[in-house]
Structure formats: structure tokens, C-alpha cells
Amino acid sequence: MRNEEIAKTLAAIGSFLEMDEVAFKPRAYARAAEAISNLEEETSEIYKKGGIKALEEIPGVGASIAEKIEELLKTGKLQYYEDLKKKHPINVAELSSIEGLGPKTMQLLYKKLGVKNLAGLEKAVKDGKIRKLPRFGQKSEEKIEKGIEAYHRHSGRFPIGEVAGLAESIKDMLWKVPGVSRVDIAGSFRRRKETVGDLDMLVISTRPKAVMDAFISQPDVIEVIAHGNTKSSVRLKIGIDVDLRVVNAESYGAALAYFTGSKPHNVAMRQMAQDKGWKLNEYGLFRKSGKGWIGLAGKTEEEIYEKLGLEYVPPEMREDLGELDLAAVHKLPRLIGYKDLVGDLQVQSNWTDGANSIEEMALAAEKMGYKYVAITDHTKRLAMAHGLDEAGLAKQGVEIDRVNKKLKGRIKVLKGTECDVLKDGTLDISDKTLAKLDIVGVSIHSYFDLPLKEQTARLERAMRNPNADIVFHPTCRLINKREPISIDMDRVIKVAKETGMVLEIDGIPDRLDLKDEYIRKAVEVGVKLSVDSDAHAIAHLPFASYGLAQARRGWAKRSDIVNTWPLERMKKMLKS
């Protein structure tokens, strides 16, 4: 049983318990569900390795829930859950994906109208039955109807690179509204999570109404979900929701921290405030004084962290994954900066499937401020990309020599390749040819569905080739499109450590591969990484910044990323 299914089951239990008005347990189950769905490793693997004790190590999972997970893993069923389902024959997982529908509403719809699932809900809406329920009216019914439409249109999260342009354009639009003196995009976007579910915008304005009106009348708005004085919420054509909050300057920092999240990070922060007898909310940090509260901080995020005795935590680290412990002792790692790259180690040219010539790519890389760029075209197995063979690589080398001569002193073009890893782990270019190149990236483009053991052995063999330097996009995933290959990443990291192999963070928005969690594992054991754009055209070179964001989310320092280093040092680091 996969994590997703376990999480869904636990979440459903939480909802059932909420219907029964059980105290505190619903949140406990919801938290456990959240924790499971955020795990990178499969719970079944954790259980296989460490048994029930290992399950209890998962934050939010205690003895009781661990037992229930064990039952699910062993039997594929859970009696406790089955009993609850018998009591409430409601498809909670399905219905809870409808915006605005919580456990209490589901229960009411079931009791009064017999609604058990989405199909039943759609029928009830169609028959106009919902508006007649107590506490319901025409508007509530319409809201549910719109929720159903939205569900059919889009359910899921967007890769951050796909909405970045949109987010920035809304920000620009808000800036132009009279009275606005600051705009930020908060939420998971600010934390640079690989995908975002919605966008949270924050503004300071002397004229809130003007901002709200401008916001809800943007051309792309297809629905206004909420429209108040301090908060509005809209749904855009592409299916993403955008929230906007207007706050005053005095509490801007508190609001920015609050709406940046993550939720667990915020909860932990608030707990810290509470432990001091203080209160932290989106308006500021307060201490009690007689009947009222006195503000301690709120204008900036920095002063809130400081008052709580914490080092300032960069947004990318705010996931409650240990950063607050380090912040409390002022030992946060100094994360790699967004301007620290001096080269790009994966770039394709029009010698294979790229759009631009080697010289054009080199000049564009120079404009990015880089000192070097590796041309890494595909190799022969990738026929669809017109991959190069040994002779092709030799010919390309001559052209690179020519460009280097021309651009001498401006930028250095490195001879590289994105060499295909064949099914058995051998490379599809001869060692003799590879040995002549500056940089050999290896990557998998076929047989994505080999079993774990075989796939891991395949990549390991490629990594042990003495000419191989970097593993490009190691897990081969495409966000929202293709699952990562089944591979033992602990093993890959270990082999990288042993062989001096570099692992890549590919910055293409729907790759972001390695992902943050694996980056952190690699960084912890001292495996070196590269952050590349994987550009197939000049316009793609800035993709590296998405890779940098993930590097920061993986707590990488400048020293962990080889293409922040000067050329000679970087080359020395590479194998042979």
C-alpha cells in the first residue's frame, strides 16, 4: 500500500471522527495523514526496515496510529476504518476535494439527502435540494456547484515555474493600484516549493477597497470566491486560486511570516511564543499586560524571529524540518545565494535537440554572468534527438575550439555530453571518446520502469565508469506527468560519495531533479551537486534559478555546488 492511500485513509478517519464530534483526535489523524503524504520514502519500506517502532518515529504518528498503519500494510484493510465507514457510508476522500465541503456539511448532506459521493452531490445540486436544507440557501448551493465544476476542470498543483510569470504579473498589476506601497507573493511560492496549490499575495495599502476591486476585476478571473475588506480570493482561468490580503505596515512582517508558512513552521513558532506567555498571530507578536496585549514586534519578519530568540530563517527552509532548532542556537547553514553560480554544466545546442548554436548559447551564458558553460548534447541512442556518435562529438569539439578562440577571455565553453545510460548500465559512447571530453554527464532516457534493484544497479554501473562526472536529472521524474524511476537513492548517494560523482539538480520547472529532500541527504554526507538549467534554448538558461531554489530548500551551501567554483577548481573536482 502506497503512502497516498495510507494518508487518504487516515484523513478520512479524521473526518469521520469530526462528524462524531470527537475531541482532538480528528486533528491528530489529519496531522498523521499530512506527515505520511509528505514522506519521500514509502511507509511500507520504513516498516520493512524498522517495524512498528520506526513508524512511531514519523512525527505525528504515535503508538495507536502506528498500529493502524501496520494493520493496513499487513492486511490491506483496517477494521477501525471499516467500522467508521459502516457508521458513515460517505466517500470522504472524494467529497473533501470539493472546495467548501467539510465533514460537518458532508454529514448533513448524507443525513438529509442521502448524499454519499460526488455523483450523489451532483444530483442533489441539479435537483435544487441543497438550498432547502437548514442553514443553506441558494448561495451555498451555487458555491458547491462551482466547487464541482472546478474539481472537474482542475485538480492538482502547478509546477512553480509554470505559474511564476503569472504571479509576477499580478504583482506588477497590484503595484500600479494607487495607495499601494508594498506587494509580496507569500505562501509556498515564496518558500519555492516545487509545486504550488495556490498563490498568496500580500499588500500594504492606504486604500484597501481600490486594491480589492482591481484584484477581483483582473481579466483572467472566472470566479470571485471571497471579497472582503482585508481578504479576497479569486479563481483564474487556468484553474489556480489566488488569495489577496491587505494589511497595514505595522503588522506587515507578521502577516508576511504568517502567510508564507509553512503551516507546521508557523505552528511551531506560535508554540514558542506561547511558551513565553506571548501570542503570535498575523498581526504581530504580543505580550500580555493586564487585560490587553502589548505589541512586541510585527513590522518585519526579522524582528519577530529576533524577539523569539531565533536567527532569521530563509523562506525556503520554513518547513519545520529542524530549522527552528538550528535557528535557536544560531547555527543555520548559510544557503547558496541566487547569484552564486558561475557556470552551467548542462546545456544543449542545435547539434542535437537544442534551438541555438554553440556560439549563441555561449554568448547567452556570458550574459547570465557565467565564466563557463558545458555543451552537453545527447548521444546516439537518442535517435529522436539526433544524438551524436563518436565522430559527431569529435566534430563538435572542433567547433567548440573555434568558439573558444573567438570568445577568449569572456567565457569558456567546455566539451561535454549528456551520455545515454543503456539498459545494462553501460554508456553508449566509447570510453576513449568520453576520456577526451571535459565533462561527461550520464542520464537515463529509457527503461524507466525497471524494478528497484535492477534500476539502481544500472545507474551504479554508469556512475562507476571512470569517465562519468555527473548524473543528470537522477530520478527522471516529470512533475505531474511521470513518476520518478524506482531507485534506491541512499545507495546512489553512497556511490556518489565513494566515487566523487556529482549529482545534478536539473532546473527545468517540471523536473527539479534532484528534489529538495534528496538534496538535503546528499549535502548531509558531503556529496557535491551541480545546479544546471538543462537549457534547450537561450531562453531556458534562467531555469537554473529554480534549481537554486531547490538547492536552498535542501539546505545546500555555496560550497556544496560545484558550479559556484572557479573553472580550475571545479574541473579538478571532477573524476579523472
Place this chain on the structure above:
DNA sequence: GCCGTTTTCGGCCCGACTGTTTTCAGTCG
């Protein structure tokens, strides 16, 4: 049901918006 540098009992984040109510419950983030 979980959790712990005030711990193994007694706490558990908190406020805005909506729709339908005349004071609040439900949902969301």
C-alpha cells in the same frame, strides 16, 4: 491521539469570510 529542555498528564494555533443567522457554525489557510 500525540507530545515533552516547564513533561508520562494535561495541554492541543488562531483569525477572516461566508451565509445564514439575529449571534454563530463551518471552512479555510
